[in-house]
Amino acid sequence: MRLGGITDMSTVDWYGNVSLVVFFAGCNFRCPYCQNSGLIPVDSGEEIEIETLRRRIEINLNLLDAVVFTGGEPLLQAEGVMMAAKLVKSFGLKLMLDTNGSLHRIAERLLDAGLVDRVALDVKAPLTADDYGKVIGLPRLGAKMVEGVARTLELCNSRGVEVEARTTVAPTLSDDPEFIRRIASDIRGRCDVYYLQQFDNTGNVLSPHLKTLSPPSRETMIQLAEVALHEGVENVYIKTRETGLERIG
Numbered sequence: 001m002r003l004g005g006i007t008d009m010s011t012v013d014w015y016g017n018v019s020l021v022v023f024f025a026g027c028n029f030r031c032p033y034c035q036n037s038g039l040i041p042v043d044s045g046e047e048i049e050i051e052t053l054r055r056r057i058e059i060n061l062n063l064l065d066a067v068v069f070t071g072g073e074p075l076l077q078a079e080g081v082m083m084a085a086k087l088v089k090s091f092g093l094k095l096m097l098d099t100n101g102s103l104h105r106i107a108e109r110l111l112d113a114g115l116v117d118r119v120a121l122d123v124k125a126p127l128t129a130d131d132y133g134k135v136i137g138l139p140r141l142g143a144k145m146v147e148g149v150a151r152t153l154e155l156c157n158s159r160g161v162e163v164e165a166r167t168t169v170a171p172t173l174s175d176d177p178e179f180i181r182r183i184a185s186d187i188r189g190r191c192d193v194y195y196l197q198q199f200d201n202t203g204n205v206l207s208p209h210l211k212t213l214s215p216p217s218r219e220t221m222i223q224l225a226e227v228a229l230h231e232g233v234e235n236v237y238i239k240t241r242e243t244g245l246e247r248i249g
Contacts, residue, residue: 001080002026004038004045004072006053008060014096014118015245017065020057024074024081029100029145030137031124032210033170035203039072050083057091066117070098075106085115096120096164100136101152102145111159118162121152121191125174126182135173137206153190165191169224170199171213180224184231193235196225200241218242225249 004023007013013021023036025045038044057067067088074081074097081097088095098120099107110116125131127150133142156163165187169175180196187194198215205211216224221238225248228236239245 001050001053001077001084002043002045002047004036006056008056009063010068012244013068013070013098014066014094014120017094018063019066019068019096020060020064021068021070022053022074022084024069024071024077026076027071027073027100028076028102029073029124030206031135031168032137032205032207033168033173033199034206035200036072037204037206040206042076044072050087053084054087057088057093061091064093066094066096068096068098068120070120073100073103075099075103078103078106078109081106082110082113082115085110085113089115094118098122099152100124100145101149104148104151104155107152108155111155111161116161118164119152119156120164120166121149121156123149123165123167123183123187126179127186131179131182153187157190163191164193164195166195166197168197168199169216169221170210171216173210175216175220175224177224177227180227181231184228184233188232191233193237194228194233195245196221196228196236196238198238198240215241222248 002025004025007021026042027040094117096118125135127146129142133139225236229249
C-alpha cells in the first residue's frame, strides 16, 4: 500500500469511537478546496507492507474501537484496501471507509465481503454532471462521477451499511443555500447522518485563490444546516473550528 501516514488514535474521525486512521495516497478528484492536496498524486506518500499496519494496530489495540480508511481516495488501491480491511476485521475492530464514492465497483467488493461497518461518503455537490464536474475540478467527468456516487449510496442502503454523508462548505463554491438544498434533496432518506464541514484554509489547499478566502462563519454553517433540515434530511450536524461538532435542529 502507498500511505500518506497513520494516526494511532483519533476521537474526531468517527465520533463516539477511538479510531486508528490510515491515510491512503492518491486521489482521482481535484477538488479546489482539498486541504490534503499533497496526497493527490498516486506516487505520493510511501509504500508500506501490511505488517507495518498490523504492528500499529497491535500497539494500541486495547484502546481502539475502530479503524478509519481515508486519503486521498482509498479505493484507488483496491487490493491494498481489501487486504488492510481483512486485517482490521481480524482484530475484531469496526471499519469506516471515507470515500468520494466514484469507484463503486471496488466499494461493492468490500461491502459484499462484510468488511465495512460505516461509509463516510463525500457528497461534493448536487448529483448533476455540471455541478459535480465543477466542484471536483474535472468538468468532463462529472456525469461518470455522479453515477458512481449514486451507485455507492444505493449499495450501502441495500446492504444496510451506515452512511455518513459529508459536504465541505467552501466560499464561492459550495456555500450557497440553494446548492445545499439540492444536495439535501438528493440524499434525503439515503443517509443516517449529514455533516456540513467548514472549509479550512490552513492546510495544503489545492487552489491558491481559495486559500486566501476566509472559512464560512459558524452562523452561515447553521443556516445551511437548517436548509438541509427543511428539505427533510435528518440528523444534520455542522463541524467548525470554533466549536467542533454540533447537532442542528
